[in-house]
Amino acid sequence: xxxxxxxxxxxxxxxxxxxxxxxxxxxxxxxxxxxxxxxxxxxxxxxxxxxxxxxxxxxxxxxxxxxxxxxxxxxxxxxxxxxxxxxxxxxxxxxxxxxxxxxxxxxxxxxxxxxxxxxxxxxxxxxxxxxxxxxxxxxxxxxxxxxxxxxxxxxxxxxxxxxxxxxxxxxxxxxxxxxxxxxxxxxxxxxxxxxxxxxxxxxxxxxxxxxxxxxxxxxxxxxxxxxxxxxxxxxxxxxxxxxxxxxxxxxxxxxxxxxxxxxxxxxxxxxxxxxxxxxxxxxxxxxxxxxxxxxxxxxxxxxxxxxxxxxxxxxxxxxxxxxxxxxxxxxxxxxxxxxxxxxxxxxxxxxxxxxxxxxxxxxxxxxxxxxxxxxxxxxxxxxxxxxxxxxxxxxxxxxxxxxxxxxxxxxxxxxxxxxxxxxxxxxxxxxxxxxxxxxxxxxxxxxxxxxxxxxxxxxxxxxx
Amino acid sequence: xxxxxxxxxxxxxxxxxxxxxxxxxxxxxxxxxxxxxxxxxxxxxxxxxxxxxxxxxxxxxxxxxxxxxxxxxxxxxxxxxxxxxxxxxxxxxxxxxxxxxxxxxxxxxxxxxxxxxxxxxxxxxxxxxxxxxxxxxxxxxxxxxxxxxxxxxxxxxxxxxxxxxxxxxxxxxxxxxxxxxxxxxxxxxxxxxxxxxxxxxxxxxxxxxxxxxxxxxxxxxxxxxxxxxxxxxxxxxxxxxxxxxxxxxxxxxxxxxxxxxxxxxxxxxxxxxxxxxxxxxxxxxxxxxxxxxxxxxxxxxxxxxxxxxxxxxxxxxxxxxxxxxxxxxxxxxxxxxxxxxxxxxxxxxxxxxxxxxxxxxxxxxxxxxxxxxxxxxxxxxxxxxxxxxxxxxxxxxxxxxxxxxxxxxxxxxxxxxxxxxxxxxxxxxxxxxxxxxxxxxxxxxxxxxxxxxxxxxxxxxxxx
Numbered sequence: 065x066x067x068x069x070x071x072x073x074x075x076x077x078x079x080x081x082x083x084x085x086x087x088x089x090x091x092x093x094x095x096x097x098x099x100x101x102x103x104x105x106x107x108x109x110x111x112x113x114x115x116x117x118x119x120x121x122x123x124x125x126x127x128x129x130x131x132x133x134x135x136x137x138x139x140x141x142x143x144x145x146x147x148x149x150x151x152x153x154x155x156x157x158x159x160x161x162x163x164x165x166x167x168x169x170x171x172x173x174x175x176x177x178x179x180x181x182x183x184x185x186x187x188x189x190x191x192x193x194x195x196x197x198x199x200x201x202x203x204x205x206x207x208x209x210x211x212x213x214x215x216x217x218x219x220x221x222x223x224x225x226x227x228x229x230x231x232x233x234x235x236x237x238x239x240x241x242x243x244x245x246x247x248x249x250x251x252x253x254x255x256x257x258x259x260x261x262x263x264x265x266x267x268x269x270x271x272x273x274x275x276x277x278x279x280x281x282x283x284x285x286x287x288x289x290x291x292x293x294x295x296x297x298x299x300x301x302x303x304x305x306x307x308x309x310x311x312x313x314x315x316x317x318x319x320x321x322x323x324x325x326x327x328x329x330x331x332x333x334x335x336x337x338x339x340x341x342x343x344x345x346x347x348x349x350x351x352x353x354x355x356x357x358x359x360x361x362x363x364x365x366x367x368x369x370x371x372x373x374x375x376x377x378x379x380x381x382x383x384x385x386x387x388x389x390x391x392x393x394x395x396x397x398x399x400x401x402x403x404x405x406x407x408x409x410x411x412x413x414x415x416x417x418x419x420x421x422x423x424x425x426x427x428x429x430x431x432x433x434x435x436x437x438x439x440x441x442x443x444x445x446x447x448x449x450x451x452x453x454x455x456x457x458x459x460x461x462x463x464x465x466x467x468x469x470x471x472x473x474x475x476x477x478x479x480x481x482x483x484x485x486x487x488x489x490x491x492x493x494x495x496x497x498x499x500x501x502x503x504x505x506x507x508x509x510x511x512x513x514x515x516x517x518x519x520x521x522x523x524x525x526x527x528x
Numbered sequence: 529x530x531x532x533x534x535x536x537x538x539x540x541x542x543x544x545x546x547x548x549x550x551x552x553x554x555x556x557x558x559x560x561x562x563x564x565x566x567x568x569x570x571x572x573x574x575x576x577x578x579x580x581x582x583x584x585x586x587x588x589x590x591x592x593x594x595x596x597x598x599x600x601x602x603x604x605x606x607x608x609x610x611x612x613x614x615x616x617x618x619x620x621x622x623x624x625x626x627x628x629x630x631x632x633x634x635x636x637x638x639x640x641x642x643x644x645x646x647x648x649x650x651x652x653x654x655x656x657x658x659x660x661x662x663x664x665x666x667x668x669x670x671x672x673x674x675x676x677x678x679x680x681x682x683x684x685x686x687x688x689x690x691x692x693x694x695x696x697x698x699x700x701x702x703x704x705x706x707x708x709x710x711x712x713x714x715x716x717x718x719x720x721x722x723x724x725x726x727x728x729x730x731x732x733x734x735x736x737x738x739x740x741x742x743x744x745x746x747x748x749x750x751x752x753x754x755x756x757x758x759x760x761x762x763x764x765x766x767x768x769x770x771x772x773x774x775x776x777x778x779x780x781x782x783x784x785x786x787x788x789x790x791x792x793x794x795x796x797x798x799x800x801x802x803x804x805x806x807x808x809x810x811x812x813x814x815x816x817x818x819x820x821x822x823x824x825x826x827x828x829x830x831x832x833x834x835x836x837x838x839x840x841x842x843x844x845x846x847x848x849x850x851x852x853x854x855x856x857x858x859x860x861x862x863x864x865x866x867x868x869x870x871x872x873x874x875x876x877x878x879x880x881x882x883x884x885x886x887x888x889x890x891x892x893x894x895x896x897x898x899x900x901x902x903x904x905x906x907x908x909x910x911x912x913x914x915x916x917x918x919x920x921x922x923x924x925x926x927x928x929x930x931x932x933x934x935x936x937x938x939x940x941x942x943x944x945x946x947x948x949x950x951x952x953x954x955x956x957x958x959x960x961x962x963x964x965x966x967x968x969x970x971x972x973x974x975x976x977x978x979x980x981x982x983x984x985x986x987x988x989x990x991x992x
Contacts, residue, residue, distance in 0.1 A: 174771070174880035217720040228718050230727070231695060246967040252876040253908050254692050255945035256681040256731055258952055258960050258989050259971045263694070263727030267720055284777040307638070313748040313815075351777075353817045412716040416638035444717050481719035488722055496722050503710040506978070507723045513977030514970070525722050 107149035142212030148489025182211025217267030224443030237277035286349035301370035318347035326437035333396030404452035411475035412484030446484035571613035606676030612953025646675025681731030688907030701741035750813035765834035782811035790901035797860030868916035875939035876948030910948035
């Protein structure tokens with residue numbers, strides 16, 4: 065869906081200043097602009113006027129100062145894996161690519177933390193950490209950058225046990241709209257020193273400044289990791305198993321629900337042969353005895369709720385194959401229909417309401433002509449419907465918009481949120497107002513105070 | 529230390545408006561003003577002009593509107609247990625007491641959350657929750673209000689396992705300086721819906737608005753709880769035991785260090801007979817098997833690091849007695865010297881630096897004439913020195929200020945914070961700037977944007 069409107073050419077004098085400062089790291093080719101104006105979902109392509117690859121915080125400071133002096137928007141870009149159009153430069157300007165700013169600055173293994181540049185990717189970090197006995201647990205599926213994950217408050221499959229980027233980030237280095245470099249916190253595990261700027265920037269989608277470094281909490285690699293797959297004869301039975309497990313205090317590390325359609329998609333994409341029924345993917349972390357206790361309890365609850373046999377895998381390769389399939393579930397779902405584009409919903413509700421929310425959504429999907437799967441981080445109350453839309457079809461778009469509107473309204477009526485982990489980006493702005501009312505005015509006040517010219521990823525989260 | 533300066537009498541017309549709205553819940557007696565102008569530490573008493581007891585969010589809205597219209601400061605007051613002078617009305621105005629606004633609004637046991645009014649106290653909440661199988665873990669020792677704990681980002685003995693108020697608060701109802709009531713989040717366990725206003729208000733010490741309701745995450749009461757006390761032949765040995773336990777992945781629920789002086793104080797205050805050496809208080813939570821594994825691992829590490837025998841208590845009464853003694857440690861330390869007032873330091877450092885930080889502090893205390901104990905949440909890297917100061921002695925004050933200045937400088941040099949859990953309040957404002965530099969300007973910008981007249985707990989965290 066490329067409906068970008070023709071725009072005035074960027075000011076040549078401004079581009080000359082960028083070229084003088086960044087040389088070959090300034091890019092103006094159509095291919096490069098298109099890469100930075102595209103997205104993994106259904107949003108229109110909107111080209112930036114220029115792309116600059118930053119290599120240091122100083123680069124970002126200079127770029128910020130040049131852009132602000134010229135009233136040019138500036139939009140940070142990491143891996144481009146976000147799915148609410150979060151990095152699409154909807155008002156043009158400069159897309160600043162942080163992907164080459166990917167150094168691992170420090171690993172403090174004794175303190176269970178590390179500091180990375182914003183462009184470091186999560187797989188790269190975990191590869192680097194392997195010999196330390198530690199890992200970084202936040203796992204949204206895509207191999208996103210740490211800066212991008214912080215900006216969207218990402219979470220994913222491990223959040224039920226290890227939390228989200230909200231809990232994972234200890235401190236940030238941020239370039240503010242007035243060109244200053246601020247560090248939001250020291251490396252202590254907790255602090256009561258003034259306003260929690262770390263949490264203010266986490267999830268702010270680049271609208272308040274540009275994150276250039278992130279200090280993260282790490283966790284010990286568990287002594288024992290065990291994964292299992294279990295099919296259920298009903299959606300309710302699967303969800304009830306999870307709710308009861310959590311109520312029993314089982315510290316599930318991962319628990320993912322995939323409906324029958326999603327299993328069909330995963331089987332085709334990842335060459336698996338799972339029974340095409342509602343299925344839970346589990347992962348248990350702990351000591352050998354602890355994992356054995358968890359497994360026994362969950363197995364008992366699954367059996368009481370219509371679960372079939374558990375298929376176990378304790379071998380790293382088998383576990384890797386299973387979770388790789390889960391990670392690729394979005395692509396698998398979109399691939400159900402050749403040439404389709406994806407649209408992922410993202411509601412999150414209090415866990416007691418999850419069975420009702422998913423069941424009602426599944427019923428709604430039964431009358432929807434667009435292929436769709438359900439996939440969820442069921443321990444958090446967060447699930448996605450993934451639609452495989454014909455990019456040319458206005459009827460598809462209207463139908464999906466209808467299902468999504470009903471789904472978000474259903475979640476809000478259950479005291480849930482329109483977005484568990486993808487952010488507001490372009491597409492959820494009116495839902496944010498439905499969800500939080502006057503609190504959005506407080507957000508606008510903060511935005512105006514910190515970015516008075518509205519140049520930092522303008523048009524995202526809300527319009528001023 | 530009552531050095532409050534004489535102030536102009538409050539505007540009678542303003543007081544008339546308060547009386548018309550709040551009737552007998554407006555208090556002007558000296559005893560009541562004094563109660564709200566005092567504090568548990570060494571800060572000067574500063575009387576408010578009036579005290580109003582709020583019973584509802586609507587009360588707070590009306591009070592805010594009256595105060596803002598008259599340019600009168602407004603300072604929230606909970607239980608008065610904070611120890612950085614956080615609730616002292618240093619610029620006069622109205623102290624709004626939320627202590628009678630203590631309803632438990634809802635308990636959603638299936639969702640592991642509850643909503644309480646700001647004046648609900650933590651012991652009241654846990655009493656109420658007892659039959660649900662859930663508990664609220666954040667435990668700063670004092671029986672503080674939940675609103676006060678949110679405002680100071682409190683934590684305490686359970687934080688190593690369950691986090692701080694930063695992690696515990698799901699959502700807040702806040703009356704903003706423009707008299708609006710905003711709800712910062714829905715009840716979903718996670719959300720990526722815009723700026724994290726919840727975390728912005730948590731720890732803002734009443735400077736951005738007044739919290740009237742708090743929605744909290746709860747946790748299942750563990751199947752097995754076991755407590756132990758273990759004396760060590762050195763400070764380093766005790767701390768190393770904790771660091772190694774965490775590195776081994778032991779999910780300690782509580783681990784507190786008390787130095788020899790603190791044990792002496794606790795023995796005297798709580799009628800115990802613990803050996804007067806550096807001591808760790810432990811608590812383990814989990815399944816029977818899980819707790820047994822934790823205990824075995826920690827016992828082995830303690831033995832390797834000069835720890836003596838573990839004194840166990842699995843009976844609730846015994847555990848209660850032990851932790852009651854720990855909770856009263858602040859009062860016990862101040863009571864080492866009849867008529868003394870307390871001063872508690874509050875640094876928190878990366879855990880690898882903790883042995884060095886505590887050891888150097890202990891050495892510094894050896895030359896200090898003011899009685900002092902050391903007490904710490906050692907799993908977080910957070911510890912307190914509690915001084916028992918003569919309230920009349922300028923020499924005492926100077927000496928304590930010297931030790932504290934060296935301690936904070938030491939912690940900052942280790943990438944730590946000047947306050948792990950007490951907040952900035954009155955006393956740590958210049959240290960906040962040392963700690964976070966330009967980030968404090970960002971905080972000031974937020975404050976000016978949300979409270980342009982500087983009427984909400986003015987003079988705390990920073991001066992504008």
